[in-house]
Amino acid sequence: MKHVKKVSQRARVITGAALAALVIGGFGAWSAGATAPATPAARKTTASGGNLTRSTHLTVAAATDAAEAVLDAAKKENQRVSVAVVDRNGNTLVILRGDGAGPQSYESAMKKAYTAVSWNAPTSELVKRLDGAPTLKDIPGTLFLAGGAPVTAKNAPVAGIGVAGAPSGDLDEKFARAGVAELAD
Numbered sequence: 001m002k003h004v005k006k007v008s009q010r011a012r013v014i015t016g017a018a019l020a021a022l023v024i025g026g027f028g029a030w031s032a033g034a035t036a037p038a039t040p041a042a043r044k045t046t047a048s049g050g051n052l053t054r055s056t057h058l059t060v061a062a063a064t065d066a067a068e069a070v071l072d073a074a075k076k077e078n079q080r081v082s083v084a085v086v087d088r089n090g091n092t093l094v095i096l097r098g099d100g101a102g103p104q105s106y107e108s109a110m111k112k113a114y115t116a117v118s119w120n121a122p123t124s125e126l127v128k129r130l131d132g133a134p135t136l137k138d139i140p141g142t143l144f145l146a147g148g149a150p151v152t153a154k155n156a157p158v159a160g161i162g163v164a165g166a167p168s169g170d171l172d173e174k175f176a177r178a179g180v181a182e183l184a185d
Helices: 009-033 060-076 104-120 123-131 132-136 169-184
Strands: 082-087 094-097 149-153 154-166
Touching: 060 082, 060 094, 060 123, 060 149, 060 154, 060 169, 082 104, 094 104, 104 123, 104 149, 104 154, 104 169, 123 149, 123 169, 149 169
Parallel strands: none
Antiparallel strands: 082 094, 082 154, 149 154
């Protein structure tokens, strides 16, 4: 007669737990393959109708043409400037540092372009608003100095052109307007 070894209480608990895990695991695998009814949020995966808006964006090619027009206008007057063109959201499309432009002009041009498109106004006009709202200049990424011009399409801002490096903001803005004019052609 064979001797049957008695199984300890501890061994029975461990074996029972392993068996339960196996059964529950199998049930979990089976239930994962089952389909549950979709919730309304899960069913609606696309936006349409009144939930969407369209916007007009300047192409990189057009932004480059505008920037080159700025540098050409500045060169005719022996000025060394940097020019930045940003899209409607203030993202940089093109930035060119003209030959001999100062190191500060690069960042200043970007900030002027951003400021012009943000308020859809030339930065020379925005400088005048500082008298009534001096904290405007504290908004990050902006620069309230002449030299930025907005680009519009159908009366809505689509880009901003910023120029920096000439001896005066008036000249910077004159060159920025040359870039805007290039886009109007």
